[in-house]
Amino acid sequence: MAEAVEFSSAPAHAGRKDTRALTVIAPPAWSWQLVWRSLAILPRYTDLLYTLTAHRIKVRYKQSLLGPAWAICQPLAMMVVFAVVFSTVIRVPTSGHPFPVFAYSALLPWTAFAAAVGSASTSLVAHAGLVTRVYFPREILPVTYIAAAIFDLAVASTVLLAMVVYYQIPVTAALLWIPPILILLAGVALTVSLALCTIHARYRDVGVAMPLLLQVWFFASPVLYPLTAVPAAWRSIYTLNPMAGIIDGFRSAVLEGRTPDLAALGSALAVVTVGLPVAYLWFKHVDATMADLV
Amino acid sequence: MIDVRCHQVSKQYAPRAAGLGGPEAFWALRDLSFDVVRGEALGVIGPNGAGKSTLLKLLAGITTPTAGRIEIRGRLSALIEVGSGFHPELSGRENVYLSGAILGMRRREIAAKFDEIVAFAGVAPFIDMPVKWYSSGMYVRLGFSIAAHLDPDILLIDEVLAVGDAVFQEQCLARIRALRRSGTTAILISHDLAAIELLCDRVMLLEGGRAVDCGAPDAVVRTYRQRLGARREPEMPGTKATRPTPIELTGLELLGRNDGPGATRRTGDPLDLSVSYRSAEGSVDQVVEVFFYSGDGRVLHCQLTTAFSAEPLAVLPGNGTVEFSIEELPLQPGDYAVVASTRDAASQQIGSWLKGVPLTVRPGRMVRGHFYLPHAWRHQGDRQELQ
Numbered sequence: 001m002a003e004a005v006e007f008s009s010a011p012a013h014a015g016r017k018d019t020r021a022l023t024v025i026a027p028p029a030w031s032w033q034l035v036w037r038s039l040a041i042l043p044r045y046t047d048l049l050y051t052l053t054a055h056r057i058k059v060r061y062k063q064s065l066l067g068p069a070w071a072i073c074q075p076l077a078m079m080v081v082f083a084v085v086f087s088t089v090i091r092v093p094t095s096g097h098p099f100p101v102f103a104y105s106a107l108l109p110w111t112a113f114a115a116a117v118g119s120a121s122t123s124l125v126a127h128a129g130l131v132t133r134v135y136f137p138r139e140i141l142p143v144t145y146i147a148a149a150i151f152d153l154a155v156a157s158t159v160l161l162a163m164v165v166y167y168q169i170p171v172t173a174a175l176l177w178i179p180p181i182l183i184l185l186a187g188v189a190l191t192v193s194l195a196l197c198t199i200h201a202r203y204r205d206v207g208v209a210m211p212l213l214l215q216v217w218f219f220a221s222p223v224l225y226p227l228t229a230v231p232a233a234w235r236s237i238y239t240l241n242p243m244a245g246i247i248d249g250f251r252s253a254v255l256e257g258r259t260p261d262l263a264a265l266g267s268a269l270a271v272v273t274v275g276l277p278v279a280y281l282w283f284k285h286v287d288a289t290m291a292d293l294v
Numbered sequence: 295m296i297d298v299r300c301h302q303v304s305k306q307y308a309p310r311a312a313g314l315g316g317p318e319a320f321w322a323l324r325d326l327s328f329d330v331v332r333g334e335a336l337g338v339i340g341p342n343g344a345g346k347s348t349l350l351k352l353l354a355g356i357t358t359p360t361a362g363r364i365e366i367r368g369r370l371s372a373l374i375e376v377g378s379g380f381h382p383e384l385s386g387r388e389n390v391y392l393s394g395a396i397l398g399m400r401r402r403e404i405a406a407k408f409d410e411i412v413a414f415a416g417v418a419p420f421i422d423m424p425v426k427w428y429s430s431g432m433y434v435r436l437g438f439s440i441a442a443h444l445d446p447d448i449l450l451i452d453e454v455l456a457v458g459d460a461v462f463q464e465q466c467l468a469r470i471r472a473l474r475r476s477g478t479t480a481i482l483i484s485h486d487l488a489a490i491e492l493l494c495d496r497v498m499l500l501e502g503g504r505a506v507d508c509g510a511p512d513a514v515v516r517t518y519r520q521r522l523g524a525r526r527e528p529e530m531p532g533t534k535a536t537r538p539t540p541i542e543l544t545g546l547e548l549l550g551r552n553d554g555p556g557a558t559r560r561t562g563d564p565l566d567l568s569v570s571y572r573s574a575e576g577s578v579d580q581v582v583e584v585f586f587y588s589g590d591g592r593v594l595h596c597q598l599t600t601a602f603s604a605e606p607l608a609v610l611p612g613n614g615t616v617e618f619s620i621e622e623l624p625l626q627p628g629d630y631a632v633v634a635s636t637r638d639a640a641s642q643q644i645g646s647w648l649k650g651v652p653l654t655v656r657p658g659r660m661v662r663g664h665f666y667l668p669h670a671w672r673h674q675g676d677r678q679e680l681q
Contacts, residue, residue, distance in 0.1 A: 020368035020447060025355055048395040055381065055392055062383045062424075134372070134396050135355035288358040291351065292307060 028288040035277060038284050042137060049140050049147070056148040071152035072159050074115075075107040082107075082224060095226050097255050101163045105251045106223040108153055108160060109185055113243060114214050116149035116189040121196035122207050128294040138287050139280070142193040146186050153182070160254065172257030181249045181260065187272035188242045194279040198286045201293040217241075222248050227264060242268035296367070297448050297479040298330040298353065303362035305348050305503075322348040323359070323503040330448075335480040337494035337511060339487065339518055344500040346483045350452050353481065368447025368479075371397065373438065382426035386417055386436060389425050393440050407443045414465070415439035435462055442469045449473055449480045464662060487515050488627035492657045512656060519629070519654075541573040541580055541609055543646045546634040548653060549617075557651075560658025561627060561666045565620040567598075569634045571646075572613050578606045580645065581637045582616045587650065589629030595665075596624070601639065622668035625655045 028034055061067040079100055086092050087099040094102040120142035124131055127141055164171065200206035220241050222230070227248040230238045239245055239261075245268050249260030286293075305323040323345045330336045338346050351357050352364060354372040380389045390411060394404040404411075412418050415435040417428070425433060451470065470493065474480060484490050490497060490511065497514040499507040499521075507517050548557040549566040559565055569582055584598040598618045600607045607616065631650030638645060659666050 023355070023366040023370070025352060025358055025364040025366065026362070027358055027360060044398070045395075047401045048398075051392050051395040051401070055384065055388070058388070059381060059383050130396065132351075132356065136396055136398065291357040 028285050030281070030285065032277075032281065034284050035281050038137065038139075038280070045137055045140060048136060049143060052140060052144040053147040053151070056144050057151055060148075068155055071155040075104060075111045075156050076159055078107055078111070079104045086224060092225050093229050095228065095256070098167055101160075101167050101169065101255065102226075102251070103224065104160055104163060105254045106221075106247045108156055109181075109247050109250045110218065110221060110223050110243070111156070112149045112153040113185060113189050113246075114218070115152065116146040116186075117192050117196070118210055118214060119149075120145035120189070120193035121200055121210060123193075124197050124290060125200055125204070125207070125294050131294050132291045138290060139194065139283060142190065142197055146189050146193065149189070150182065150186060164254065169255060170257055174253045174257045174259060177249060177253040177260055181246055181253065181265075184242075184265065184268045184272060185246050185250075187276055188246065188268050191271050191276045191279045194276075194283040198279075198283050201286060201290055217243065220244075222251075226251075227261065239264040240267050242271045295332040296329045296365075297332045297334075298336075298367075298481065299365040300326055300328050300353075301363045301365075302327050303349075303352065303359045303364060305345075305352060305357075306360040321503055323352070326362070326500075326503070326505055328498060328505065328508065330479055330481060332479055333477045334496065335474060335482065335494045337490035337497040338481065338483045338500060339485075339490055339497060339515070340500035341522070343502075345503040346500055347452065348503075349500070350450055350481075350483055353450055366448065369398070369444070370448040370450065371441060371444040371446030372450040373441045373452065380425050380433065380437065383424055385423060386412075386421040386425055386428070390421075390436070390440055393437070397441060397444055399444060411436075411439045411443050414442070414469075431462070438462075438466060442466070442473075446473075446478060449478050450483075451480065452483045453485070460662070487518070488657055491515055491627070492660065516654075540575055540577045541571045541636055541646065543569060543571050543582075543634055543636060543648045544613075545570040546584070546632065546648045546651050548632065548651060558654045558656060559623050560656050561625060561661075562622045562659030562668075565623045566617060567619075567632070568615045568617045569648075570613065570615045571609070571636070573609050573611055576611050577609050579639045580607060580609055581639050582607060583635050583637060584618055585633045585635070586625060586653070587631045587633060589631055589652070591631055591650065595630065606639070622659075622666070623655065624665040624667065625653075626663075626665060627655050627657045629654055 061070065064070065066073065082103045083100045086103070092099075119126075123141040123145055124138060131138060163169075196206050196210075220238075221243045227235075227239075227244060245261060245264030245266065249265055252258050252260055303323055303326045304321060306319055306321050308319045326345075326349065328336070338349060340346055350372065352359055353366070354370065356372075380393060384392065387408075390408060391401065391404055395401070412421050415432070415438070417432050417436050420428065420432065425436070428436070449470070467489075470480070474493070480493075482490060482493060494511050496509065497511045498505050499514050499518050501521070506521075507514050545568075547568050547570075549568060550557070557565075567584055569584065571582070581599060581601045583600070586595045586597070587593065588595065598620070600616065630653040632653050633647065633650045635647035636645040637643065661667075
């Protein structure tokens with residue numbers, strides 16, 4: 001038996017540790033380990049995330065005259081239309097704020113959300129050529145659209161800043177609520193996008209239904225009216241919409257200098273803490289064979 | 295050390311989604327197991343639909359197997375379709391960074407190799423132009439150049455050599471050889487059996503999603519050719535004898551080490567052939583010739599003949615043989631059919647001909663071009679004091 005042991009001893013080089021990373025490709029399991037493992041390899045792709053996001057922004061403005069000004073134009077044009085309709089034809093309560101700044105401060109987060117979800121949800125199918133030819137963590141595609149939308153929001157904020165100065169709205173410490181609100185915004189947009197991407201890979205109905213979904217969502221969010229205009233009895237159901245708390249929080253932090261309605265932000269927080277991990281697990285599970293579907 | 299390990303890998307393509315209908319599910323790969331050790335080059339061959347591309351997609355991580363497990367040690371780079379990550383609006387420079395990032399390179403790494411990548415692709419003057427203005431050749435060259443400068447531990451190659459012009463293909467081959475010399479493990483998928491034989495240490499034959507043979511390149515390639523029935527009966531050109539012929543050919547033999555009726559030689563090997571005949575009368579107006587046709591009989595590559603000698607072939611009544619000897623076989627790797635015929639020197643009329651004997655030429659003296667030209671060379675140099 002001693003001989004057998006001798007024979008089975010490892011060859012000389014096996015004692016040295018192989019420093020190369022081991023990649024295992026196997027059918028995906030429904031386990032949280034899938035989420036951990038997927039997150040663990042993401043840092044390797046930060047350069048891709050950066051390059052692709054920069055690419056989104058660059059491509060959008062290549063061969064266009066106005067360039068980055070388009071990021072401002074879209075919410076600004078909507079604001080002008082709404083200002084004409086809702087301050088002359090139909091009067092809506094604005095809690096005493098001038099309608100242009102009232103609308104614009106809500107259009108900023110809404111436009112970012114709608115642009116992010118609209119393009120991120122169909123991003124995998126739109127990049128089918130890439131998805132079927134190269135491996136990379138596919139969640140990077142929706143993330144880059146969300147990052148680009150947040151970038152556009154930052155550009156468009158300059159107009160809001162000008163309005164704040166023009167209407168002499170006091171600048172307060174409540175503005176510090178803006179970064180956490182934007183993180184929630186990005187988190188909700190990512191959750192929705194990952195879920196819709198997953199469905200879209202199988203059912204192209206998502207692409208067709210997207211404009212309708214975003215329009216309904218727009219009117220279900222406090223963009224053209226204040227959250228306080230919603231009857232109190234309906235408020236708790238209304239604020240199940242995670243965008244309700246986010247848009248209202250953004251507007252009240254800028255215009256009123258007050259702490260956002262934390263109860264209304266609760267649903268957004270729940271989406272990000274519970275919905276996002278579940279959506280990510282589902283996404284990664286389908287992502288394993290995404291190339292066969294798109 | 296094993297760099298790639300496939301353990302009972304199966305892949306099923308299922309209908310796209312419930313409620314949408316679509317094609318039946320089918321298995322593209324069934325229970326495939328193999329190992330590739332560090333520094334080894336494995337070739338994968340097989341007919342269309344055998345599962346070659348599916349295997350490559352699984353190894354590249356583009357999709358996952360339905361069952362089984364693949365382990366890959368080290369950085370794997372796949373040359374599947376070059377330039378697939380390009381965006382037409384962006385400049386060549388921006389696309390190098392974008393494409394490199396998609397392939398898993400760091401910005402710093404790309405910056406360090408940028409000049410080398412651009413020089414290899416030969417697009418330096420156009421690097422700041424949008425790639426939509428590039429010619430398709432420039433597009434492909436830049437795409438390959440990025441992928442080839444990844445410094446992978448394991449290289450996957452799928453028919454990339456089928457694109458681009460001859461100069462570019464040569465560059466690609468040189469780059470692949472250089473990577474192989476530096477110890478890169480490689481898996482090649484190709485229909486180009488000669489390239490597979492030349493570059494690979496081991497070849498696996500896939501059929502219907504299963505490995506039917508795996509081993510030494512020449513043996514597996516031969517098995518594949520036999521299974522394909524590649525040695526079809528050549529369609530012989532020329533006319534049959536229209537009048538009584540003074541001599542009748544009775545046999546054509548490739549002399550030396552043969553397998554079965556055919557023979558295998560390398561480019562540059564010597565080759566001796568003998569043509570036997572039976573003649574009813576003596577004559578001096580007959581020419582014996584040997585033709586090398588492509589395996590399917592469509593292309594005539596070259597010819598041996600007794601026509602150009604000072605003395606004409608003097609045929610005596612009875613049996614005889616004419617022997618031809620080739621010092622260095624000029625044929626490039628491939629399948630050939632060797633045909634013998636007699637011709638009347640004056641009328642050019644073909645008298646008797648023999649059906650083809652198969653000849654397989656394997657890579658030997660590797661040269662580019664239509665044929666290997668046996669040649670000599672001399673060198674002259676003057677010793678000069680430098681400085």
